[in-house]
Amino acid sequence: IFLKIVKQYEEDGYNIIEYDNGFREKTLISSHIDIENEEIDKNIPTQQEIINAQIINELEYLKCLTELNSMKGGNL
Structure with a gap:
């Protein structure tokens, strides 16, 4: 089963992805860049x-x- 991304945006230094099942994923943007x-x-x-x-x-x-x-006997 694949989740469909409903919305993706940045807010307060976080990358936020909302999925069709209601799940919300927050990733700190600066830590992602550091990695x-x-x-x-x-x-x-x-x-x-x-x-x-x-x-x-x-x-x-x-x-x-x-x-x-x-x-070679030293001839090089």
Whole structure:
């Protein structure tokens, strides 16, 4: 059974949804925005995390070059 939304509006900082069965849902708007912002912030790497990842990638690349060089007798 699906409830039909009869009315949806904002009042005193709350998002209010009224359903056809008489149920009323109140959600604090600022807390909803804060939750969305927290989710967004979790997915965006910081500048330091990006720099750290780049350094690690370069170190891995240099390790591979060193191993290849030692396999070929130091001719790279």
